[in-house]
Amino acid sequence: xxxxxxxxxxxxxxxxxxxxxxxxxxxxxxxxxxxxxxxxxxxxxxxxxxxxxxxxxxxxxxxxxxxxxxxxxxxxxxxxxxxxxxxxxxxxxxxxxxxxxxxxxxxxxxxxxxxxxxxxxxxxxxxxxxxxxxxxxxxxxxxxxxxxxxxxxxxxxxxxxxxxxxxxxxxxxxxxxxxxxxxxxxxxxxxxxxxxxxxxxxxxxxxxxxxxxxxxxxxxxxxxxxxxxxxxxxxxxxxxxxxxxxxxxxxxxxxxxxxxxxxxxxxxxxxxxxxxxxxxxxxxxxxxxxxxxxxxxxxxxxxxxxxxxxxxxxxxxxxxxxxxxxxxxxxxxxxxxx
Amino acid sequence: xxxxxxxxxxxxxxxxxxxxxxxxxxxxxxxxxxxxxxxxxxxxxxxxxxxxxxxxxxxxxxxxxxxxxxxxxxxxxxxxxxxxxxxxx
Numbered sequence: 001x002x003x004x005x006x007x008x009x010x011x012x013x014x015x016x017x018x019x020x021x022x023x024x025x026x027x028x029x030x031x032x033x034x035x036x037x038x039x040x041x042x043x044x045x046x047x048x049x050x051x052x053x054x055x056x057x058x059x060x061x062x063x064x065x066x067x068x069x070x071x072x073x074x075x076x077x078x079x080x081x082x083x084x085x086x087x088x089x090x091x092x093x094x095x096x097x098x099x100x101x102x103x104x105x106x107x108x109x110x111x112x113x114x115x116x117x118x119x120x121x122x123x124x125x126x127x128x129x130x131x132x133x134x135x136x137x138x139x140x141x142x143x144x145x146x147x148x149x150x151x152x153x154x155x156x157x158x159x160x161x162x163x164x165x166x167x168x169x170x171x172x173x174x175x176x177x178x179x180x181x182x183x184x185x186x187x188x189x190x191x192x193x194x195x196x197x198x199x200x201x202x203x204x205x206x207x208x209x210x211x212x213x214x215x216x217x218x219x220x221x222x223x224x225x226x227x228x229x230x231x232x233x234x235x236x237x238x239x240x241x242x243x244x245x246x247x248x249x250x251x252x253x254x255x256x257x258x259x260x261x262x263x264x265x266x267x268x269x270x271x272x273x274x275x276x277x278x279x280x281x282x283x284x285x286x287x288x289x290x291x292x293x294x295x296x297x298x299x300x301x302x303x304x305x306x307x308x309x310x311x312x313x314x315x316x317x318x319x320x321x322x323x324x325x326x327x328x329x330x331x332x333x334x335x336x337x338x
Numbered sequence: 339x340x341x342x343x344x345x346x347x348x349x350x351x352x353x354x355x356x357x358x359x360x361x362x363x364x365x366x367x368x369x370x371x372x373x374x375x376x377x378x379x380x381x382x383x384x385x386x387x388x389x390x391x392x393x394x395x396x397x398x399x400x401x402x403x404x405x406x407x408x409x410x411x412x413x414x415x416x417x418x419x420x421x422x423x424x425x426x427x
Binding site: 008009010146147148149150166167168188189190206208209212213214220 | 370378379380386389392
């Protein structure tokens with residue numbers, strides 16, 4: 001039985017123009033309520049320079065249309081009639097929204113044209129490059145693949161650790177224990193994972209559950225209320241997966257740490273550790289150790305590798321020197337009787 | 339593996355009490371039991387999970403059961419949904 005059953009990734013099919021208003025691009029509507037419920041279905045942007053100039057063959061009208069300096073000053077350079085004609089050309093397509101960078105405000109007659117066609121026109125104070133960056137990142141996030149998994153997600157020493165395992169194995173209890181030791185809970189029970197750019201997985205909880213958690217025998221508790229603001233966070237990059245399972249003596253577990261295993265989630269490889277649990281085992285301390293070991297490895301120190309190299313050297317040394325071997329760390333105790 | 343659709347019949351939807359009934363029932367079986375809504379895959383043995391669905395009257399959920407007692411588990415859960423959790427329909 002797989003311990004991590006993730007539903008197939010879901011994708012948002014559309015967002016409304018209205019959602020842009022509360023996004024990070026700081027846009028304001030120039031056309032009032034017009035077109036705010038239009039849907040944006042594509043995460044790419046389009047700069048409609050050629051469409052304004054008359055070439056509409058491959059016009060990707062369904063995308064967010066971005067007016068930078070080029071578009072704005074091109075329109076400004078035209079006579080009022082030709083300007084209206086150029087603008088009406090793109091308005092004749094089913095454009096969801098036009099975003100003007102640099103707080104450029106289109107002429108009133110152009111805004112009226114857009115209003116008549118139900119196209120929202122927004123303005124942002126950012127320059128074109130910044131707008132492209134912010135909008136692309138926002139849209140990328142909105143349209144990214146998303147899955148939900150059953151587990152607990154905790155920030156341990158800054159490492160995002162996802163605990164998985166079958167129901168009742170004690171994921172929530174481990175998360176609670178970690179919180180008690182000063183680590184921060186991101187989500188319990190349902191963890192929503194989204195892919196960011198190509199190789200990053202971000203995890204968060206659901207808006208309904210937030211930082212509530214169920215402890216068997218006790219019921220539902222609110223971690224934020226109980227442990228305070230320092231015990232929680234809203235999102236964290238998922239960097240490690242800890243698969244908890246009941247100890248099975250027939251199974252082989254990693255003993256040296258030289259073989260690193262990973263788990264594929266939406267095409268992102270996340271390092272994973274299979275952790276057998278049995279009564280009396282302090283999983284919390286082991287979890288902290290896993291996090292610290294991960295940090296050491298990230299910063300270039302791999303204990304398994306260092307130990308293995310050391311062993312090789314020792315074998316080599318013994319082959320070369322045929323004398324007696326002292327195994328103690330310190331060979332002479334300097335009258336230290338303590 | 340059994341995959342079927344269950345529907346919420348009771349007027350109040352799957353609020354705290356029905357959720358607790360569902361979780362208690364699911365926990366009696368060895369099988370892994372999942373409910374899916376809008377791409378959200380939740381474990382039916384988890385009360386927080388079931389409540390997250392915020393399943394209202396008329397809503398349809400996908401039930402996935404996998405394990406040694408999957409047939410019994412699937413029919414018992416379907417029956418519970420059909421009974422409207424003993425509440426007003």
